[in-house]
Amino acid sequence: MSALLEVRGLRVTYGGVVAVRDVSLSVRPGEVLAVLGANGAGKTSTLRAVSGLVRPAAGEVLLDGASLRGTSPEAVARQGVAHVPAGRGIFPTLSVADNLRMGLYGTGRDGTPDGRAAVEEVLESFPILRERQAQAAGTMSGGQQQQLALGRALVQRPRLLLVDEMSMGLSPTVVADLFALVAGLRDRGLAVVMVEQFVGQALQVADRAVVLEQGQVVASGTPDELSSDDLAAAYLGGGGEPSVTVRPAPLSAAESLPVDLPGRDVRKLEQWAAEQGITPRQAAARLLAASLERT
Ligand code: ATP
Secondary structure, three states, X not given: OOOOEEEEEEEXXXXXXXXXXEEEEEEOOOOEEEEEOOOOOOHHHHHHHHOOOOOOOEEEEEEOOEEXXXXXXXHHHHXXXXXXXXXXXXXXXXXXXXXXXXXXXXXXXXOOHHHHHHHHHHHHHOHHHHHOOOOEHHHOOHHHHHHHHHHHHHOOOOOEEEEEOOOOOOOHHHHHHHHHHHHHHHHOOOEEEEEEOOHHHHHHHOOEEEEEEOOEEEEEEOHHHHOOHHHHHHHHHHXXXXXXXXXXXXXXXXXXOOEEEOOOOHHHHHHHHHHHOOOHHHHHHHHHXXXXXXX
16 A cells, blocks of 8 residues: 655755754554664654644655645644644643533544544543543543543544654553554554654564664664664664663573663663673664563
């Protein structure tokens, strides 16, 4: 199947700051693409360029083969692109149901039977939102609020879902549940672009991933391809993963020291590598492989 979204040679600048340089990526219907990388790597700017929130300095964003150049964010949304921003952007004092209805704003379906059906479909898919529909959104847990943010995007009935840092501030168990929800959406044919810092969990869901560093794609491929040491060295060296707790490493049970390694602590990585008698690059590969094995 051909790409629903194609980004070619994207460049995003803010004044003199180049946030994204020459980024190309694509995603097909029924596919999850993870965009990985450390803080400031250009992940959010890439998403914002796709949804029309920033105007690319160069390059092209194509939806179904047609350029989105000059298209307003509202018009991009009407073409089937829903963006769940980092921080979720829900309205804390409004009820869950009202937050969902806000997702219909600008679609022309607000207050119509079709709009009500779209909200009902989301309530069907997210039982917790139905249970809490009369409750103020801000009183729900972080994971529930993230479900609401996803639900509000889904009432638009998008073809392409852009999700920025869904895992931010949430526990690994809650994140795993949210990623399972995303996998379910993918299985229903949605194309998903997911910006993440939780590499291990993201790669368990993603069909393919791109790794950004300083605005550029430094690695891309399937999770299997990316478990090579190139990605690990580039990514851990760049300091992205918030914290990697390594349980029994799959490569060798004898080497399975539990290590809690903050992503940016390269010295700790080097020390662990020395203890293992391997190079830091090999250590990084093993840590990544172990994080992929985490359950
Ligand atoms: P994070 O996880 O911290 O959001 P990111 O990978 O999403 O990181 P971006 O937010 O896209 O990265 O930022 C890329 C670069 O652009 C950074 O250097 C950032 O400081 C800069 N930047 C982002 N937004 C703006 C802005 N509105 N004005 C100026 N510079 C910006």
